[in-house]
Amino acid sequence: MRPEDVLLLPFVFAIGAVVGSFANVCIHRMPRGESVVSPRSRCPGCATPIAASDNVPILSWLLLRGRCRACRAPISPRYPLVEALVGALFFAAAFLHGFGPLALAGAILATAAVILTATDLEARVLPDEVTLGVLALGLLVAAWRDLPAVRADGLAGFAGHLLPAAAGAAFGAALVWGVGEAYRLVRGAEGMGFGDVKMIAMIGAFVGPAGVLLTLFLASAVGTVFAGLPALARNVAWSISCAAARGSAERASREGRRRGLLLSPDGEVRAAGGRWLEIPGAVPEGSPIEAAGPVARPVVAFARLARRRAAAGRSTAFGRLAVEDETGEFFRVLAARGGAVPGGLLVLLSRVDVPFGVYLAVASLVAWQWGGRALELLAAGLVIPGRSLLP
Numbered sequence: 216m217r218p219e220d221v222l223l224l225p226f227v228f229a230i231g232a233v234v235g236s237f238a239n240v241c242i243h244r245m246p247r248g249e250s251v252v253s254p255r256s257r258c259p260g261c262a263t264p265i266a267a268s269d270n271v272p273i274l275s276w277l278l279l280r281g282r283c284r285a286c287r288a289p290i291s292p293r294y295p296l297v298e299a300l301v302g303a304l305f306f307a308a309a310f311l312h313g314f315g316p317l318a319l320a321g322a323i324l325a326t327a328a329v330i331l332t333a334t335d336l337e338a339r340v341l342p343d344e345v346t347l348g349v350l351a352l353g354l355l356v357a358a359w360r361d362l363p364a365v366r367a368d369g370l371a372g373f374a375g376h377l378l379p380a381a382a383g384a385a386f387g388a389a390l391v392w393g394v395g396e397a398y399r400l401v402r403g404a405e406g407m408g409f410g411d412v413k414m415i416a417m418i419g420a421f422v423g424p425a426g427v428l429l430t431l432f433l434a435s436a437v438g439t440v441f442a443g444l445p446a447l448a449r450n451v452a453w454s455i456s457c458a459a460a461r462g463s464a465e466r467a468s469r470e471g472r473r474r475g476l477l478l479s480p481d482g483e484v485r486a487a488g489g490r491w492l493e494i495p496g497a498v499p500e501g502s503p504i505e506a507a508g509p510v511a512r513p514v515v516a517f518a519r520l521a522r523r524r525a526a527a528g529r530s531t532a533f534g535r536l537a538v539e540d541e542t543g544e545f546f547r548v549l550a551a552r553g554g555a556v557p558g559g560l561l562v563l564l565s566r567v568d569v570p571f572g573v574y575l576a577v578a579s580l581v582a583w584q585w586g587g588r589a590l591e592l593l594a595a596g597l598v599i600p601g602r603s604l605l606p
């Protein structure tokens with residue numbers, strides 16, 4: 216990178232933050248089946264349209280201290296985080312690959328990875344507009360990179376990038392679809408959704424067939440590690456929480472609000488945290504937990520059991536609760552622990568379902584950036600020197 220190009224990097228970050236702002240619109244609206252173009256952004260709390268001056272990426276959220284100007288409802292920190300993350304990924308793409316189609320490809324894949332991570336975590340949805348749209352963009356950028364070769368050699372020039380990109384998309388889709396079908400035939404249950412097939416096809420258009428294998432390998436490895444580590448971290452955090460909550464009724468309330476619920480001895484919600492309140496039909500503080508709606512029933516049943524066990528002197532209980540509404544739009548798998556504390560029963564809740572799309576998104580970026588080098592090392596001596604294994 217030339218010294219004068221370095222001066223452009225802050226602008227690249229700013230462009231990325233603006234794209235991140237659009238990514239936020241996609242993350243919020245696409246799983247709900249709403250248009251991402253109109254109407255203009257509104258506060259989800261009071262529906263007041265957001266003024267352009269209050270829609271500056273990152274800065275507006277900081278200036279408004281994370282609250283709507285009209286109704287003061289809190290605005291999720293996800294908004295500035297996504298904007299900063301996409302900005303940083305644009306910055307990294309330009310810093311590592313200069314200003315050209317390769318950096319553009321990286322920026323597009325990174326933006327898609329951020330959107331799909333968020334929609335998969337929040338709504339278990341991988342929108343077609345993102346997976347198929349970005350698949351098409353990946354093929355276009357690959358074709359663009361081939362243009363000089365095409366001018367020199369004719370259509371054979373497309374063998375450089377477009378052909379491996381198309382092969383990667385087809386191979387990825389066929390592989391994941393085939394594995395899913397095999398799983399379905401053997402186990403009689405859905406192994407992978409069709410969204411995963413389209414997502415790996417999209418990734419394949421950026422990393423090629425060898426990169427697809429690397430992405431799937433990395434995603435499985437990351438998934439294994441990241442399923443184990445949070446379990447460990449959760450148990451430590453919960454033990455600290457329980458110890459703190461045993462100190463006083465006030466502390467018990469605070470831990471309940473932070474990590475789940477605090478119930479009075481007769482089953483009234485004394486303190487309610489986000490993990491509880493996000494469940495459709497959850498009751499607020501001051502209501503009996505038994506009044507919660509049908510979706511929250513697994514947690515209510517768990518609390519009932521934990522209360523009985525606490526009354527018998529057994530202070531803890533573990534569970535793994537699937538909480539789902541009829542449409543499947545809300546879905547969480549929660550780990551739960553209940554224990555007697557001053558003022559009642561402390562119920563700790565934590566999410567344990569991280570969907571595979573999240574691992575695929577992370578793995579695809581690693582494979583895109585470092586996969587070529589890794590594959591060259593693995594296949595040292597087997598590949599023609601100077602010829603990259605990724606498109």
Ligand SMILES: [Zn+2]
Pocket residue numbers: 258259260261262263283284285286287288
């Ligand atoms: Zn508002």
